[in-house]
Amino acid sequence: MTVSKKIVLIGHFGVGKTSLIRRFVENTFSEDYKVTIGVHISKKTITIPEGEQISLIIWDLEGQDDIKKTRPSYLLGTNGFIYVFDLSRPVTFQDLNSELSFLKENYPKIPVKVVGNKMDLVNKIYLKEHQTIFEPHVDYFVSAKTGSKVEKLFSKLAEDLI
Amino acid sequence: MLKPYLEKYHTNNFQYILVDDSGCVLEVDNPIFPIKVNDKIQDTHPFFEILNNLILIKNECFEFTCINLEFNGKPYVVDLTFRPQNNQENLLIIENLTKHYNNYQLTAQTRNESIINSQILVLKNEYLQEKETFKNNFIANFSHQLRNPITASIIFSDLLNNSDLSTEQKNYINIIQSANKDLKNRIEDILDISKIESGKLILVDKVFNLKELLNEVAIMYEYMANKKGIDFNFKIAENIPEFVEGDQYRLKQILNNLLNNAINNTTKGSITLDISLNYKRAKKVNLHFEITDTGCGINKEHLETIFNRFTNLESDVKIDRGFGLGLSIVKYLITEMDGNIKVESEIDKGSKFICNLSFKTSNYNQSQKEELLNKQLLKLEGRYNVLLVEDSELIQLTILKTLASTGLFYVNIINKGEELIPNIIDKKVDIILLSNTIEGFSAIDLAASVRNLSKEYKKTPIIVLSTQAYKEDIKRFKQNGINNVIIKPFDKKNLLEGIQKYLKKSTD
Numbered sequence: 173m174t175v176s177k178k179i180v181l182i183g184h185f186g187v188g189k190t191s192l193i194r195r196f197v198e199n200t201f202s203e204d205y206k207v208t209i210g211v212h213i214s215k216k217t218i219t220i221p222e223g224e225q226i227s228l229i230i231w232d233l234e235g236q237d238d239i240k241k242t243r244p245s246y247l248l249g250t251n252g253f254i255y256v257f258d259l260s261r262p263v264t265f266q267d268l269n270s271e272l273s274f275l276k277e278n279y280p281k282i283p284v285k286v287v288g289n290k291m292d293l294v295n296k297i298y299l300k301e302h303q304t305i306f307e308p309h310v311d312y313f314v315s316a317k318t319g320s321k322v323e324k325l326f327s328k329l330a331e332d333l334i
Numbered sequence: 335m336l337k338p339y340l341e342k343y344h345t346n347n348f349q350y351i352l353v354d355d356s357g358c359v360l361e362v363d364n365p366i367f368p369i370k371v372n373d374k375i376q377d378t379h380p381f382f383e384i385l386n387n388l389i390l391i392k393n394e395c396f397e398f399t400c401i402n403l404e405f406n407g408k409p410y411v412v413d414l415t416f417r418p419q420n421n422q423e424n425l426l427i428i429e430n431l432t433k434h435y436n437n438y439q440l441t442a443q444t445r446n447e448s449i450i451n452s453q454i455l456v457l458k459n460e461y462l463q464e465k466e467t468f469k470n471n472f473i474a475n476f477s478h479q480l481r482n483p484i485t486a487s488i489i490f491s492d493l494l495n496n497s498d499l500s501t502e503q504k505n506y507i508n509i510i511q512s513a514n515k516d517l518k519n520r521i522e523d524i525l526d527i528s529k530i531e532s533g534k535l536i537l538v539d540k541v542f543n544l545k546e547l548l549n550e551v552a553i554m555y556e557y558m559a560n561k562k563g564i565d566f567n568f569k570i571a572e573n574i575p576e577f578v579e580g581d582q583y584r585l586k587q588i589l590n591n592l593l594n595n596a597i598n599n600t601t602k603g604s605i606t607l608d609i610s611l612n613y614k615r616a617k618k619v620n621l622h623f624e625i626t627d628t629g630c631g632i633n634k635e636h637l638e639t640i641f642n643r644f645t646n647l648e649s650d651v652k653i654d655r656g657f658g659l660g661l662s663i664v665k666y667l668i669t670e671m672d673g674n675i676k677v678e679s680e681i682d683k684g685s686k687f688i689c690n691l692s693f694k695t696s697n698y699n700q701s702q703k704e705e706l707l708n709k710q711l712l713k714l715e716g717r718y719n720v721l722l723v724e725d726s727e728l729i730q731l732t733i734l735k736t737l738a739s740t741g742l743f744y745v746n747i748i749n750k751g752e753e754l755i756p757n758i759i760d761k762k763v764d765i766i767l768l769s770n771t772i773e774g775f776s777a778i779d780l781a782a783s784v785r786n787l788s789k790e791y792k793k794t795p796i797i798v799l800s801t802q803a804y805k806e807d808i809k810r811f812k813q814n815g816i817n818n819v820i821i822k823p824f825d826k827k828n829l830l831e832g833i834q835k836y837l838k839k840s841t842d
Contacts (some may be wrong), residue, residue, distance in 0.1 A: 215380035249387040294368025
């Protein structure tokens with residue numbers, strides 16, 4: 173039997189949440205930015221290494237510069253979070269500490285993966301310069317554009333949910 | 335009365351759906367969305383999988399706003415209310431608000447795009463500023479490194495020129511001297527550009543003898559033009575004031591640049607420097623300068639960009655020399671002096687650079703003029719004890735040779751900072767020449783160590799030989815007990831002028 177798990181993507185607007193999902197679900201990418209309002213929901217079934225099938229119900233939430241502004245109904249029944257920020261825009265990760273603390277306090281049992289998207293736009297020196305912010309929190313540096321580590325991110329989270 | 339209108343215009347945007355506890359559709363009212371009886375609601379769209387969890391929480395009301403759904407490829411944006419009941423009849427109310435939310439989407443799109451663009455602009459600006467600072471520091475450091483070798487090259491070729499050489503050797507030396515001068519000017523130009531870009535180039539207004547400056551410039555370029563077989567015409571209107579207040583060094587730089595270009599670009603004919611008075615009012619004089627040549631001229635397309643930076647890098651042989659950095663500095667200096675410059679040119683006929691510059695008028699009269707000149711004339715008698723603190727052997731030798739050639743100095747050379755104090759105490763030192771590049775010591779600290787000795791050392795002149803040429807560097811030196819700063823590269827004249835004034839002071 174296939175298990176369903178609800179995954180919610182959150183983060184500032186324009187960080188590439190929709191693009192990450194499109195890369196994962198449809199394996200496509202567009203440079204055009206279309207603002208998400210409310211929430212889009214998509215689904216993808218994957219098989220984890222143990223052979224089990226998981227149906228990921230992926231909630232793509234509209235971007236918020238403050239996680240507290242997220243509509244609580246969107247988070248009902250969430251099994252896993254992906255917190256996305258844009259590596260190239262510091263404003264999207266400057267409050268990373270408080271944003272993640274909010275999740276930890278309010279959803280203590282729900283796993284969170286923290287990802288820096290748009291890896292294709294930055295270099296190693298840049299990552300090193302921001303090491304103090306990134307190192308303690310970030311699970312993956314990904315790129316929806318190139319597809320780098322996107323698959324890995326979702327499948328690792330899926331494994332953690334079983 | 336309303337009924338017929340309601341029937342005509344009212345649109346019902348609501349769809350009511352009853353589902354059992356497994357999500358199977360029991361009843362539907364208004365077919366806005368293609369959800370039919372017996373459908374499993376969870377299979378119609380992944381959103382409804384959330385109901386699996388909620389359906390068991392009876393007698394509650396769950397509201398979801400702005401949910402993007404898609405049925406048969408058609409997008410909808412809806413608000414949803416879900417009311418699970420005890421009797422296996424769970425009510426789902428969907429309100430179609432697609433039009434309303436699509437309008438909101440457009441507003442959000444514009445807002446978010448403009449916020450993101452402004453953030454990106456700020457980042458780009460920060461990045462450019464960092465790059466600019468790095469570049470300017472790089473230029474400053476690079477020119478700093480070049481100063482010692484160029485100083486040595488200039489002075490030794492001068493010394494060599496005064497020794498017994500064959501005509502052929504003299505010619506070679508002339509070429510070296512000219513190349514040295516060129517190199518020195520290019521470095522100054524590059525430094526000026528970096529100063530301009532970092533806002534560090536500041537004009538220094540002082541009273542100066544304008545006519546004398548113009549005459550000096552004319553004599554020099556007449557000599558250079560004649561050497562090239564070109565005529566030089568110098569026209570100066572009689573009503574030009576003798577003394578004005580302004581930055582004489584920068585005025586000279588402007589004229590040198592324009593006249594050098596004229597000479598470089600002209601092979602036959604003449605060069606004319608013409609200065610006239612535009613007007614004199616409100617304690618200001620406005621002068622009109624024209625530098626005309628009969629040279630190769632400038633392409634029309636280049637005329638617009640000729641004052642831009644690095645025009646010189648374009649591969650047009652005709653404007654290959656002298657333009658570029660020099661002219662962009664000229665343009666900057668003239669603008670800073672509240673003036674303007676334009677150029678007229680025709681290929682193979684020649685060019686004319688026209689500029690108007692303002693200066694403050696000055697009340698200097700003839701006797702004050704003589705006094706000013708007298709101040710500049712120095713008479714040295716006897717021998718002076720110079721203590722030179724310099725760790726570059728090249729510069730040591732350069733200074734030693736230069737000072738020795740005058741027969742007026744005894745030079746004691748040390749190359750370590752810690753040797754300074756033992757070489758002053760109980761020894762007669764009339765002047766200290768201090769390099770700013772002594773390993774392990776800053777010139778300011780060394781000067782302070784002298785000043786902190788007993789009272790008699792407070793007045794010993796300390797002159798710094800500096801590779802740092804920024805105005806604030808010089809200011810910093812002077813605020814820290816240093817009497818004067820001689821910038822490397824220097825020549826014999828710079829060196830002697832730089833120390834003579836202080837020798838006079840110490841023997842007073």
